[in-house]
Amino acid sequence: MKEITEEMIADVTSKMKEDNIKFIRLQFVDINGYVKNIVIPFKEEDVGDxxxxxxxxxxxxxxGFVDINESDLVLKPDIRTYSRLSWRPEESAVCRFICDVWTPEGKPFEGDPRSILKKSLxxxxxxxxxxxxxxEPEFFIVNIDEEGNPYPYDEAGYFDVEPLDKGPDxxxxxxxxxxxxGFEVEASHHEVAPGQNEIAFKFKDALKTADAVIxxxxxxxxxxxxxxxxxQKNYQVTFMPKPFFGVNGSGMHCHQSVFKGDKNLFSNPNSDTGLSKDALYFIGGLLKHAPALTAITNPxxxxYKRLVPGYEAPVYRAYGFKNRSTLIRIPAARGKATRIEYRAPDPSCNPYLAFAxxxxxxxxxxxxxxxxxxxxEINIYELTDEQREDLGIKVLPSSLWEAYHSLEEDEYILNALGDHISQKFLELKYKEWDEYRVQVFGYEQRKYLDI
Structure with a gap:
């Protein structure tokens, strides 16, 4: 990354004055991908420092950061991420910079998810x-009833229009x-489930895209x-993967490609499929590490209430062309647009860690x-267990417990995340699973109370 120059500082300071900025939001994420920030007043004389x-x-x-005996860390704003927050009132305008986390000794902090992605890049x-x-992050808009229970804000389905779709506004x-x-929005529409929506935005390099997802x-x-x-309504947005039983959940399918200069490394117009060997090898790597990846992409x-057969979510470790029952799909576009679609991730993941x-x-x-x-190229959902076994098609982890054990056993992915992130992430998953497994739910009470 280029060094910050006095000219860059002068340019962004001028932009902040032009936008009538009153407060600066210094934003970063924790290990779960949850947004954190510190807000400071805009003072022109302090911007350089x-x-x-x-x-x-x-x-x-x-x-997932540090213990109390080593608590000091440093936020360094990425000057290229300046953005005025459009939803804040103009009379108290707020801008935001996405920050990297550093140690006081001047080194990137190994527990900063953004730094992990930057290291891989x-x-x-x-x-x-x-x-x-x-x-492609999907989301639900829900309403909340008087007892605090969520329900979809409409009953529309895929590509529906008004009045069934209440979401155009x-x-x-x-x-x-x-x-x-600064988003380049390509399309927006109602998704399959009641209350479910998608707004698609344009491809960018992985770091800018991870920043954009947050x-x-x-x-x-x-x-x-x-x-x-x-x-005066109780509308709320949720990126929870499966907020309602019996309908599709929200995924975040990830279209991926690798370039060398202007050449798409996945493209080979001379092959029968239009794919290069590197594209197939990349798919092979994703399939090999899929069990461990699932702990990161579906955290x-x-x-795991979404990753079940019957609701268009991937369950099986296979790839295909146009086949939406496989974990990896290769869309029809070729040439520079050649890409693979990894269909497991959901929008609850930390995009920096998932992309890395x-x-x-x-x-x-x-x-x-x-x-x-x-x-x-066949519908895997319609195969029997024996047929899938004959074809060598394995399944993804069916629970967080299975997923984090798969991650524990994958040294390559653990090394890619680094010791700090790997250890802290697994500790949080152990805790989450233990909290979940001791709960007693209404379903259990209704089913077993008469025993």
Whole structure:
């Protein structure tokens, strides 16, 4: 990354004055991908030091960071991430910078998820490669009843229109605000389940895209909350993977490609499929490491209520062309648009860790020429267990417990995440599973109370 120059500081300071900024939000994420921030007043004379020296903060209260006896950490704003927050009132305008976390000794903090992704990207940059990723985060808009229970805000389905779809005004307002934040919105529509929506935005390099996913989730929640306040309604956005039983959950399919200069490394117009061997090897790496990846891309107990047959979510470790019953699908586009779609992730994941882990798995495939086998072009959901076994098709973990044990056994992915992130992440997953397994739910009471 280029060094910060006085000219860059002068330019961003001028922009902040032009936007009438009153407060600066220094934003970062914890190990779970939850947004954290420190807000400081805008003082022109302090801006230079902010970018060169950073800001000291207590890291011991942040999930997955440091213990109380080593609490000091430093936030260093990425000057290229300046954005005025469109949902904040103009009279007290707020801008945001996404920050990297450093140690007081001047080194990147090994527990900072953004630094983990930057490390993986630096690794492939040395190989002369560039990693692009385009996620599709889905979300539900829900209403809350008098007892605090959520329910979908409409009963519409895939691509429905008014009056069944009650979301056009929401999506229009969201699109305007996202464009103000620098997003290139490609399309928006109602998804399959009642209350479920998707707003697709344009491909960018992995770091900018991870930043964008965090901003996207934060912005949508804030904007819908503002609309709800204005309408005096209890609308709320959730990125929970499976908020309702019996309907589709929310995924975050990730379209991925690797470039060398202007050439898409996944494209080979002379092959029967239009795919290169590197594309197949990348797929092989993803399939090999899929069980461990699932702990990162589907990191909460609820994630595994989505990963079940029958609701368009991937369950089986296979790849295919156009086949939506496989974990990996290869869309029809070719040439520079050649890409693979990894369908397991959901929007509860930390995008910095998820993108880093998927990239590392794919690069392992390329470097070690991991053969993914033949594509699967039949509906795997309709096969019996015996038929799937004959075809060598294995399943993804069916619970967080299975997933984190798979991660424990995958040294390659653990090394890619680093000792600090790996240890802290697994500790949090052990705790989450223990909290979940001792709960008694209404379903159990209704089913077993008469025993």
């Amino acid at each position: 902010l970018f060169t020296e950073g800001m000291l903060f207590d890291g011991s209260s942040i999930e 630096a690794k492939i940059t040395k190989m002369g490669l560039r990693y692009n990723i385009g996620p 929401f999506r229009r307002e969201l699109t305007f605000n996202l464009e103000e934040l 901003t996207f989730k934060q912005a949508i929640k804030a904007i819908v909350d503002n609309i709800a306040s204005f309408d 909460i107990v609820n994630s 882990a998927m990239l590392e798995a794919g690069i392992d495939g390329i470097q070690n020429k991991i053969d993914p086998g033949d594509p699967t």
